[in-house]
Amino acid sequence: MTDGELMGERQMDGRADGELLAERFEEHRGHLRAVAYRMLGSLSEADDAVQEAWLRLSRSDTSDVRNLGGWLTTVTGRVCLDMLRSRRTRREEPMEAYETFVPDPVVGSLDRVDPEQEVLQADSVGLALLVVMETLEPAERLAFVLHDMFAVPFDDIAPVVGRSTAATRQLASRARRRVQGSTPAPDPDPTRQREAVDAFLAASRGGDFEALVSVLDPDVVLRADAGALAVGPGASKALRGRHQVAESAFMFRQFAQYARPVLVNGAVGLLTVVDGKALSVMGLTVVDGKITGMYILADEERLARLDLAGLVG
Numbered sequence: 001m002t003d004g005e006l007m008g009e010r011q012m013d014g015r016a017d018g019e020l021l022a023e024r025f026e027e028h029r030g031h032l033r034a035v036a037y038r039m040l041g042s043l044s045e046a047d048d049a050v051q052e053a054w055l056r057l058s059r060s061d062t063s064d065v066r067n068l069g070g071w072l073t074t075v076t077g078r079v080c081l082d083m084l085r086s087r088r089t090r091r092e093e094p095m096e097a098y099e100t101f102v103p104d105p106v107v108g109s110l111d112r113v114d115p116e117q118e119v120l121q122a123d124s125v126g127l128a129l130l131v132v133m134e135t136l137e138p139a140e141r142l143a144f145v146l147h148d149m150f151a152v153p154f155d156d157i158a159p160v161v162g163r164s165t166a167a168t169r170q171l172a173s174r175a176r177r178r179v180q181g182s183t184p185a186p187d188p189d190p191t192r193q194r195e196a197v198d199a200f201l202a203a204s205r206g207g208d209f210e211a212l213v214s215v216l217d218p219d220v221v222l223r224a225d226a227g228a229l230a231v232g233p234g235a236s237k238a239l240r241g242r243h244q245v246a247e248s249a250f251m252f253r254q255f256a257q258y259a260r261p262v263l264v265n266g267a268v269g270l271l272t273v274v275d276g277k278a279l280s281v282m283g284l285t286v287v288d289g290k291i292t293g294m295y296i297l298a299d300e301e302r303l304a305r306l307d308l309a310g311l312v313g
Contacts, residue, residue, distance in 0.1 A: 018058075025054055028069050032076045038145045039080035041103035041130045044305055049079045070156065077146050078160045084138035100238065102225050102297045103130040105281050107271060107308060108263040125149070126265050127283040127295040131223065132182045136175050143168050144175035186267060187286045193268040196286045197261055201270065204249070204256035212250060216242045217290035222249065224296035249294065255279065262311060271311055278303050278312050 032053055036046035053076045065071045105127060133141055139161040146152040146160075158168040187193055196215055203211035222239040239245050252259075255272050262271040264283040272279045281303065285293035297303065 021058065021062075024068060025057060025072070028072050031069065032072055035073055035076050035145065035150060036080050037104075037106075038125050038130075038133075038149055039077065039141060040083060041134060043104040043106070043307075045083060049076055049083060052079045070152070073146065073150060073152060074156055074160055077142050077152075077157070081138050081142050081160065084141065088138065100223060100225055101131060101134055102223055102283075102295050103127055103134070104302065104306065105264045105269070105283050105295070105297060106266075107269075107281055107306060107311060109311065110261055110263050110268070126183075126186055126267060126285060128183045128186070128285050128293045129179060130265075131295070132179050133175075136178060137171075139163070140171045140175040140178075143171035144179070147172045148176060184285075184287050184292060186292075187288065190268060192289060193284075193286045194261065196289055196291055197268045197270065197284055200249075200284070200291060201256060201259060201261075204253045204259075207250075207253050209246065209250055213242055213246045215291055216246055216249075217287065217292040218242050220245045220290075220292055220294065222294040222296070224294075225299045225302070245294065271308070273312050276312060278306075278308055281306070 029050060032050045033046050036049040037043060040046055040049065053072055056075055056079075057072065062068065062071065133144070136144065142161060143154075143157055146157050147154060154165045154168045154172070158165045161168055161171065163171065199215045200212065202208075203215060219240065220242055222245045239248055255274070258274050258279070259270045259272045259282075261268055262281075263269070264271075264281060267284065267286070269284050270280075270282040272282070280296055280298040282297075283293075283295040284291055285295075
C-alpha cells in the first residue's frame with residue numbers, strides 16, 4: 001500500500017470515527033438540553049450549552065470513558081455553571097428586576113407532544129420552580145439539578161463545583177430546602193388544571209370580576225416581563241394577593257377571546273394569538289382547584305425565539 005493510499009484510509013477511518021462520535025452525541029442531545037434548560041431557565045442558552053458540550057467532546061480523548069451519557073451530563077453541568085457565574089458577574093439590572101423574571105416557557109399542544117419537546121416535558125419543571133431556582137447560588141443550583149433531577153452521584157458533582165462530596169451534598173440540601181419552602185406542589189391532574197384554567201378564561205371573557213377572584217388563591221402571585229399585556233405597561237414587580245392580581249388580570253379580558261389552552265412546562269396554560277402572531281404565553285400553577293401562580297411572557301423578541309410551530313396561525 002502506498003503512502004497516499006495509507007493516508008486516505010486513515011482519513012476515512014478518522015471521518016468514520018467522527019461520524020460515530022456525532023451519532024453517539026445526538027443520542028444524548030435531548031437529555032443534555034433538558035439538563036441545561038433546568039440549569040439556565042433559557043432555551044436559547046440551553047442550546048448554546050449543549051453546543052459547547054459537543055465542542056468539548058470533539059476535542060477530548062474519550063477512549064477511557066465508559067459512560068458517555070454521564071460524562072456529557074457533567075460536562076454540560078460544568079458549562080452551565082460557568083454560564084451562570086458569568087451571568088451574575090455581568091448582570092447590571094437592579095435586583096428588583098428579578099421580581100418580573102419569567103423563564104422561557106416550553107409550550108406544546110394539549111393533544112400531542114412534539115418529539116423534540118418530549119424530554120423537556122418529561123418530569124416537567126414548572127415555571128414556579130424555575131423562578132425559585134433563579135435565586136439559588138450557581139453551585140447550589142448545579143448540585144440540586146444534577147442530583148435531585150437527574151440522579152448524578154455527589155461524587156461526580158463534587159469535582160465540577162470544586163467541593164468535597166460532603167460539601168456538595170450540603171449544597172443540594174440547602175437548595176432543596178429553599179425550593180420546598182417556596183413552591184407548593186401543583187395539582188398533577190390535568191383535568192383539574194383545565195377546570196381552573198377554563199374558569200379563569202370564562203371569567204375573563206365574561207368580564208366577571210367576582211368569578212375571576214373566586215378562581216384565584218388568596219396568596220396568588222403574578223409575574224410578568226416588562227410591558228406584558230395582562231398587567232399593563234411599566235410593571236416593575238410581582239403582584240401578590242387575590243384582589244391585586246385580579247385587578248391586573250382583569251385587563252386580560254380584552255385579549256381573552258384570542259387565548260387558547262396549551263401545555264406550558266407540563267401544565268395547562270394559555271397562549272394568546274392575534275392575527276397569527278403570538279402576543280403572550282401564560283403559565284399557570286393550580287393547587288387545590290385555585291390558581292396560585294401566573295407567569296406571563298409577552299416580550300416580542302423572546303416570544304419570537306420560542307418554538308410555537310403548529311400553535312400559531
